[in-house]
Amino acid sequence: EAGVTQFPSHSVIEKGQTVTLRCDPISGHDNLYWYRRVMGKEIKFLLHFVKESKQDESGMPNNRFLAERTGGTYSTLKVQPAELEDSGVYFCASSRLSGANVLTFGAGSRLTVL
Amino acid sequence: EDQVTQSPEALRLQEGESSSLNCSYTVSGLRGLFWYRQDPGKGPEFLFTLYSAGEEKEKERLKATLTKKESFLHITAPKPEDSATYLCAVQAIGNQFYFGTGTSLTVIP
Numbered sequence: 001e002a003g004v005t006q007f008p009s010h011s012v013i014e015k016g017q018t019v020t021l022r023c024d025p026i027s028g029h030d031n032l033y034w035y036r037r038v039m040g041k042e043i044k045f046l047l048h049f050v051k052e053s054k055q056d057e058s059g060m061p062n063n064r065f066l067a068e069r070t071g072g073t074y075s076t077l078k079v080q081p082a083e084l085e086d087s088g089v090y091f092c093a094s095s096r097l098s099g100a101n102v103l104t105f106g107a108g109s110r111l112t113v114l
Numbered sequence: 115e116d117q118v119t120q121s122p123e124a125l126r127l128q129e130g131e132s133s134s135l136n137c138s139y140t141v142s143g144l145r146g147l148f149w150y151r152q153d154p155g156k157g158p159e160f161l162f163t164l165y166s167a168g169e170e171k172e173k174e175r176l177k178a179t180l181t182k183k184e185s186f187l188h189i190t191a192p193k194p195e196d197s198a199t200y201l202c203a204v205q206a207i208g209n210q211f212y213f214g215t216g217t218s219l220t221v222i223p
Contacts, residue, residue, distance in 0.1 A: 004157070042212075042213045043158075045210055045211060045212075048210075056209070059210075091157055101145075101146070103158075103211065104160065105150075105157030105158045107156050
């Protein structure tokens, strides 16, 4: 099966600009998660979709971050306006709704805000 | 507070030199403990899930064990291709996953 795909792999933007990250989960995986890793720190939870519904968005840093999952398929994470501290690697992961809930990760989208 | 701590941060081994990586955790209701391997420029890749104290899982040169407070990833006779960052994560009762900062393993030929 195809893996989790993320786009872009790397984005460099200036402070104040907008960036949209996209994640295509494995087909049939109803759980979709966004995580972020800031340099030197651990991977931290941002939010969790079950199909098209936000199950838990307690990890979203602030209202500059907006995640959507229209139709329960791919998801986007928009940062608007971007700040310097938003730099990091954004990972998407997906899993089946039932079973062991093993997360399959994408390769990540590296965001650099200058 | 739910927390995962991994040690050491970095580990250099000679090829064939066995060792262990540690993951200690505090979590409000453990649903599972997961080990992942991450190579540079890639996302974490699943290795093992452990659910209860005393459980062990093995895969090739890797063996994961679990107690009520920590997990160990034992690497027996490592090879250079085992070089990677190894991440530990716990899934809490609320379904959230908490990750450690990882152990960067380098195996020297």
